[in-house]
Each structure stands twice: as C-alpha cells, then as structure tokens.
Amino acid sequence: MIEMKDGHFYGVTIDILNRAAPLMLLAIGMTLVIATKGIDISVGSMIAISGAVVASLIGGKLEYVDGVKTLITLVPMPVAIITALLVTTLLGMWNGLLISKVGIQPIVATLILLVAGRGIAQLITQGQIITVYYKPFQFIGTGYILGLPFSLFVVGLVFGITFYAVRKTALGMFIESIGINAVASRFAGIKVSKYIFSVYAFSGLCAGLAGLIICSNVSSADGNNAGLFIELDAILAVSLGGNSLDGGRFSLVGSLIGALVIQSITTTIYALGVPPEITLVVKSIVVIIICLLQSAKFRKIVFSKWAQKRGIPSEKNAAKL
Amino acid sequence: MKKMQLSYKYINLIITVVLFFALFAAGSVLYNGFFSTQVLLNMLIDNAFLIITAIGMTFVLIIGGIDISVGSVIALVCMLSAYLLEIQHLSALIVIPLMLLMGFLFGIVQGSFIHFFTIQPFIVTLAGMFLARGLCYVISIDTIMITNSFYQFIATYRIPLPFDNYISISVMIALALVAAALYLNNYTKFGRAVYAIGGNAQSAMLMGLPVGRTKVLVYGLSGFCSALSGVVFSFYMLSGYGLHAMGLEMDAIASAVIGGTPLTGGVGFITGTVFGVLIQGVIQTLIMFQGTLSSWWTKIAVAFLLCLFIVLQRIVVSRKERTKSIS
Structure with missing residues (x-):
C-alpha cells in the first residue's frame, strides 16, 4: 500500500490522507460547533472566499522579464495567507456574533453567509477562475516534508492544538456543557456567548485553512465550485465520528476518522471505475x-x-x- | 396587547410587500421600459418553479422543520422525466403523474424517518438531497434534451392577456397551487394543525391533533411541490441534467424567510412567500436592467435582505418574550 519513491511516500493510504486534509480541518472546526449544539453550513462558501482572497492577492500574472519567465506577486505570500485566514476568521466571527449576541438559530445565521459567500468570492475574483502560478504557494497543497504531504502537517498541527485545548484545559468541558444545556451552563458561571462566538470563529479559521489547501492543490481559485457541498461532508464526517448532532459530548478523533471514511468511500469509487457522481x-x-x-x-x-x-x-x- | 402582538406577527409580511413595490417603483423611475405589466409577468414566468417549491417549503417551515432536498428532487424529476420521455418513449400523460407521485412518496419517506425515528429534519433531508442528486447521475451523467411534442408545446405556449401581455402555462400552475395552498393553509383542519404543531408539538398532541400524520403529510406535500416544480422546471429548461436547480433549496428557504416565515415554526404566510420570491425576481430584473453589475449581486442582495429580516424577526420575538415575562 505504501511505498517510497523519490523520497516521498506513495500509495492509496497517503493519497486518501492527503485528499482528506481539507475535510479533516473542517471536521475539527465543525466538531466544536456541533458540540455546542450549533451547526455551520457556511464553511463551503468560506473556502471559496479564502481561495479567492489568497489567489487574487498572490496574483496570477506571469510575465517575461529579460526573456525569463518571472512571476509577479502582488503581495508576499505570507501576507496573502494571513489575510485570507483573517478574512475567514472574521466571517466566522460574524456568524458567531449573529448566533451568540443576536440569538439567531445557527442554521439560519450561517445560511446568510452560505447564500452570500459565493457571490462575495465571485466579486473578489471578478467572476473568473484565477490561476496561481507562484510555485511556493503550490507547496501547501502538493508539497512533501519528510516524505509526507505538507497538508497532513497542517492538519496535525491544528488537531494537536485543538486537542490540547479541549482535553488538557477546561475548554472542552465548557463546550460540552453548553451543548447539553446552555442555560444551566450560564447559571453555572460559564460565559456561554463568549465560547459560542469563539467556536464559530475557529470554524471560520479552519475553513480558511482548508480553502488554502484546496486552492493550492489545484493552483486556482474557483468561486463557484471550490468547496461546493463540502459543508455537508463536514457535518457528515462529524456525525460519522459518533458525535450527536444534538451537541454535548464530542470526539475530535472520531470526526477525523469520519472524514477519512468519507474520503475512502470517494477514493474507492474512483478506483472502481464507477462514475464519481x-x-x-x-x-x-x-x-x-x-x-x-x-x-x-x-x-x-x-x-x-x-x-x-x-x-x-x-x-x-x-x-x- | 393582543392587537400589538398581531401587528408584530405581520410586520415582516408588510415590510416585504412594501419593499417589493418600492423596488419595483425604483426600477420604474431608473430604467426605461421597466414599468410595464410584462416585466412583472416575466418575473412570474421566470420564477414559477421557485414559487411552487417555496410554498412547499413554507409548510415545512411552519411545522418547524426544514427540507433541503427540494433542489435535488427537482433535478431528479427533470432527469427522470427526460429519461422516460426520450429513452423509454412514454407518454407525457403517464410521466407527469408518475413524477408527482414519486415526489410525494419521497417526501412521505423523509417525513416518516423524521417522525418515527426522531432524526433531525436537516440530516434526513440532507440524505434525501444526496440520494436524489446521486440518482440523477445514475440515470445519466450527460444532459438529456426533451423533444417530446407535449413538453415543447407547453414550453412555448403563451397564454395571451389583454394589452399584449402573456403568461406561460407554468405561471397558471403556480397560481393554482398558491390558491390551493392558501385554502389548505387557512380553511382546513390540516392547515390549522400545521400551525398548532409548529407552535408547540407537545401541546398539539395533548390537544388530540394528529401530530404524526400531519408531520409526515407536510413533508409529503413538500415533496409533491418539489416534484411539481420539477415538472415546471422541465418545461422551462426542456432538458434533464444532474446539476439542475443547484442550491435552489436555499433560495426557497430565503424566499419563505423574507416573506415573514421564521425558521422557528408556528408562523408563516403563503402570500408572504410569494412576495419573497417576487422580491428576488425584482432584484434579478433590476440587475439585468442595470447591465453592468454581475449576476452575483443578486445573491448578495438576497443574503443582505435575509440577514435584515432574520434580525428583525429576532427583535420581534425577543420583544414578545419580554412582554410575556412581564405579564
């Protein structure tokens, strides 16, 4: 299944892991959201926005300077990446604000961004699919470190930090208690709205990271199709992982396995030669x-x-x- | 105080209707040729399928559920009818009732899952959405054109109206459904039960209302409406394709919400939903007349309205809660 070629690991397992990376990231964010008895259906749109922001900032211009192909980037890559992540985090905060402060149902509040998000992404890319020629950017989605896909390290890092935060501090318990009974949690002295707000912001950040990986993997930003319906996959991954959609107890590892199961189904169907649809x-x-x-x-x-x-x-x- | 509450309930509806006419008036002032009956009728012609779906959705929202499978059901109906008409060469008179029955049963099955196994509507209809969309691709991955003479006739036939105006048969179907839905909603036991269950399912059950039956039937109704909408959509597009009506469920939900139906259940207006659809139509038309804005602005404008109305509803609800707690 796994073999070593040119210093990289190759094989179906690695392929599934690599392709599942964006979904795993989303599933991590979504798990926390669902644990608070919420739902975030805007992550697909946020992926499109994140891709659009980073692609338009890095720029797709390929020019010949003195006969040598050089790439003109509008801003340095780290700035573009940070901006994209900042934008999606802000959008996540917007969701969080609507849900925690205004008190709108999560599904309705995130519906707004779901409807508007792709429009915003289209406006950023001006209705076109932006191709990113800048090589270092492609490393995020296609590069390898120590023979493993770079995207896996991103997932590992996010997972590690989240796992530490929810299992080694009281955060996880607060989130679970909010999911089980928000009113009782408030009476118990937990700042419910603060945590709900942060959970959606975090989901936005995860969506932004997933968007970067998807955008980099295909070297282009497509406002229409990037991350289309992935929010449903993410919710599915979370519930496959044994997490109740009614909130409460949650398992991050379960969600990751759920995401891998979904990707395995997809990959198997590709391998069987059945139409992927x-x-x-x-x-x-x-x-x-x-x-x-x-x-x-x-x-x-x-x-x-x-x-x-x-x-x-x-x-x-x-x-x- | 009762009077006040009543006006709160209608506030969204009133705003929607006023906003619709304001937008239409603005368009008439800004653009030549905007102010005509035909522009208004074209909105109906282009959005007949959305009106039909949104009505089914309104019932589901009133009962406190959600149905996100409608767009996929439309695609499936288009695809299946194209397949049956063009490849199996069945008569349109068999295909159309068959499609409506299929939609109804699809909804009934979803409703049964929701009611009998108490699974969240969002998840059940999510599965339904995947299933219907996937089945489209099982039938065919490519577009199937509909060349059936009956479908062609309905697609091109224009019912003449006075002053050189016309409407399509789809509009007649949509208007008939609106009338039927208004009757069903306001003058039948079923309609009253839907409101009661949406308000509080437990009280409705204690009152002796048939909660389970009504719930399942409402999802059946939504399935039927999507199937009817699919038939109308196939008149409109004259083809079956797996990507038809992508994201239509969100447009339908948005229409209902803009029309004054909150997602919390118990409240909702068929008339409001129709105006919710028409507002989207007017925005589309405005952007078309404007010419330079991309069509994506429609989505953004709709989302903005959605946001506005949801926040408004929230304010109304919290005010109601406050008056309740005082009394």
Whole structure:
C-alpha cells in the first residue's frame, strides 16, 4: 500500500490522507460547533472566499522579464495567507456574533453567509477562475516534508492544538456543557456567548485553512465550485465520528476518522471505475444508516429484542429511553 | 396587547410587500421600459418553479422543520422525466403523474424517518438531497434534451392577456397551487394543525391533533411541490441534467424567510412567500436592467435582505418574550 519513491511516500493510504486534509480541518472546526449544539453550513462558501482572497492577492500574472519567465506577486505570500485566514476568521466571527449576541438559530445565521459567500468570492475574483502560478504557494497543497504531504502537517498541527485545548484545559468541558444545556451552563458561571462566538470563529479559521489547501492543490481559485457541498461532508464526517448532532459530548478523533471514511468511500469509487457522481448515492445511504443507528427510537425497535434475548442491558439505551 | 402582538406577527409580511413595490417603483423611475405589466409577468414566468417549491417549503417551515432536498428532487424529476420521455418513449400523460407521485412518496419517506425515528429534519433531508442528486447521475451523467411534442408545446405556449401581455402555462400552475395552498393553509383542519404543531408539538398532541400524520403529510406535500416544480422546471429548461436547480433549496428557504416565515415554526404566510420570491425576481430584473453589475449581486442582495429580516424577526420575538415575562 505504501511505498517510497523519490523520497516521498506513495500509495492509496497517503493519497486518501492527503485528499482528506481539507475535510479533516473542517471536521475539527465543525466538531466544536456541533458540540455546542450549533451547526455551520457556511464553511463551503468560506473556502471559496479564502481561495479567492489568497489567489487574487498572490496574483496570477506571469510575465517575461529579460526573456525569463518571472512571476509577479502582488503581495508576499505570507501576507496573502494571513489575510485570507483573517478574512475567514472574521466571517466566522460574524456568524458567531449573529448566533451568540443576536440569538439567531445557527442554521439560519450561517445560511446568510452560505447564500452570500459565493457571490462575495465571485466579486473578489471578478467572476473568473484565477490561476496561481507562484510555485511556493503550490507547496501547501502538493508539497512533501519528510516524505509526507505538507497538508497532513497542517492538519496535525491544528488537531494537536485543538486537542490540547479541549482535553488538557477546561475548554472542552465548557463546550460540552453548553451543548447539553446552555442555560444551566450560564447559571453555572460559564460565559456561554463568549465560547459560542469563539467556536464559530475557529470554524471560520479552519475553513480558511482548508480553502488554502484546496486552492493550492489545484493552483486556482474557483468561486463557484471550490468547496461546493463540502459543508455537508463536514457535518457528515462529524456525525460519522459518533458525535450527536444534538451537541454535548464530542470526539475530535472520531470526526477525523469520519472524514477519512468519507474520503475512502470517494477514493474507492474512483478506483472502481464507477462514475464519481454515484458517490452521492453511497453517501446518502451511509448517512441514513448512521442516523438510524443514532436514533434512540430505532435502536429501541430493532435492538431491544436482541438485547433482551442476550440478556444485555444496553447502557446507552437505558440512559436514553 | 393582543392587537400589538398581531401587528408584530405581520410586520415582516408588510415590510416585504412594501419593499417589493418600492423596488419595483425604483426600477420604474431608473430604467426605461421597466414599468410595464410584462416585466412583472416575466418575473412570474421566470420564477414559477421557485414559487411552487417555496410554498412547499413554507409548510415545512411552519411545522418547524426544514427540507433541503427540494433542489435535488427537482433535478431528479427533470432527469427522470427526460429519461422516460426520450429513452423509454412514454407518454407525457403517464410521466407527469408518475413524477408527482414519486415526489410525494419521497417526501412521505423523509417525513416518516423524521417522525418515527426522531432524526433531525436537516440530516434526513440532507440524505434525501444526496440520494436524489446521486440518482440523477445514475440515470445519466450527460444532459438529456426533451423533444417530446407535449413538453415543447407547453414550453412555448403563451397564454395571451389583454394589452399584449402573456403568461406561460407554468405561471397558471403556480397560481393554482398558491390558491390551493392558501385554502389548505387557512380553511382546513390540516392547515390549522400545521400551525398548532409548529407552535408547540407537545401541546398539539395533548390537544388530540394528529401530530404524526400531519408531520409526515407536510413533508409529503413538500415533496409533491418539489416534484411539481420539477415538472415546471422541465418545461422551462426542456432538458434533464444532474446539476439542475443547484442550491435552489436555499433560495426557497430565503424566499419563505423574507416573506415573514421564521425558521422557528408556528408562523408563516403563503402570500408572504410569494412576495419573497417576487422580491428576488425584482432584484434579478433590476440587475439585468442595470447591465453592468454581475449576476452575483443578486445573491448578495438576497443574503443582505435575509440577514435584515432574520434580525428583525429576532427583535420581534425577543420583544414578545419580554412582554410575556412581564405579564
């Protein structure tokens, strides 16, 4: 499965890991959002915006100076990247503001950005697909460090920091308690709105990073199609990872595995030679099965008899029913 | 105080209607040829399918749910009818009822999942969305053109109106559905039950209302509306393609919200939704007449309105809560 070539690791496993990187990033952000009983459906649009910002800032101009192909960048790459991340974080904050301060339902608040986001991305790119010729930028999506894709290191870093923050500090517990009962959490002295606000901002940051990787991977920014429907994949990844969409307890590792499962399905379908669009049918079946398994009522109908026969009092069932 | 609350409920609706006429008036002042009945009718012709979908969506929103599968169902109906008409050579008179039945059953199945297994509507209809969109590609990856003579006839037929105006048959279908929805919503037990369940499902159940049946039927109705919208859309596009009606669910939700139907359930207006669609139409037309702005401004303008109305609704709700807590 994995082999070494030219100092890189190659193979299906590496390929899945590399391609799943943006989804994993989104899933990390989305897990925290969903843990607070929220949802963020604007991440796909934020990906498009992040790509558009970075591509238009780096610039796609390829000019000949003294007969040598040189690339004209408008601003240095780090500035462009930081700007893109800043923009999506700000957009995430906007979501957070609407949800935590104004008190709008998460799905509605993020719907606004979902509708407007692609329009904004189109305006930034002026309706065109911007191609980025600047080589160092392509490193983000296609480069390798120590034989592994660079994008994996980005995921690893974000995951590491998030994991540390939610598991080694009280943050994770606060988020879970907000998801279980926001009012009780407020009475317990947790600054609920502050945490909800930060969670959406963080989701925006993750979306921005994912956008950079996608944009760099294909060396272009396409306001229409970059990250189209990826928000649904991200939500799916989170729920595949065993996280309840009702908030509360969450598992970051589960979400990452969920993202990898989705990417594995896609890659398998590509490898089978079936039209890739059929992935959608498979995904829908997976969603239905997962939902049925998560549904307490369904488990009661199907599994209670089985459990009785075996004499196993299911702990989850007992707790939920 | 009762009177005050009533006016709060209608405030969004009133603003929407006023805004629609204001935008139309602004267009008439700014651009030559904007002020004509035909421009108004064209908005209906171009948005007939959106009106139909948005009405189904309004019912779902009133009951406190959401249905994001509508756009995909439209695409599936277009694709399947194109396939049945062109490759299986079935008659249009068989295909159309079949499509409507399919849409209705699709909705019923979604509704059953939502009600009987208490899975969140968002997730169930998300799965439905993936499924319908994926099935389109199972049928064909390429566009199938519809050359059926009946479809061609309906697509090109213009119903003449006085003063050189015309409308299409799709508009008639949409208007008939609006009338039927208004009746269903305001004058039937079903319609009243929808409002009651949206307001508080538990109280509705204790009142003896058929909560489960109504809920499932509402999703069935939404499925039926999307299928009807798909039929109308196939008249409009004369083709089946997997990418048809991409993101239409969000347009439909936006129309309903702009028309004064909050996503919290219990409140909603069919008339408001129609005006919500028309506002999007007027913005499209304004941008078309303006000529230099990209069509993306439509999306941004709609999102801005959406934001405005949602915040407004929030203010209304919080004010209501405050009066409640005082009393």
